[in-house]
Amino acid sequence: MFIDYLTTLLGTVYKVPGVIDPDKSFTELEVDSLSLAELGAHLEEELGVAVDEEELTGSTTVTELAGLLHARGAVVPA
16 A cells, blocks of 8 residues: 555656666665655655655665555555
8 A cells, every 4th residue: 555655756756767666675766865865755744644854765665665654554645
């Protein structure tokens, strides 16, 4: 559920090209540090879940971020 949400968000808002492999790091997906900061702010605003800078780094994968969101009780918007 969160993986689909995040991959769609990365493809549409952050313009990550092609099919997004959720097991690749953000660095491998070519998401820069500014975009990661914006993503963290976006998630906090839209889902009400804070993601610390230390938790959302270039080495973080989409799968790991999805697990973090799930563990914090976030709900994907309808």
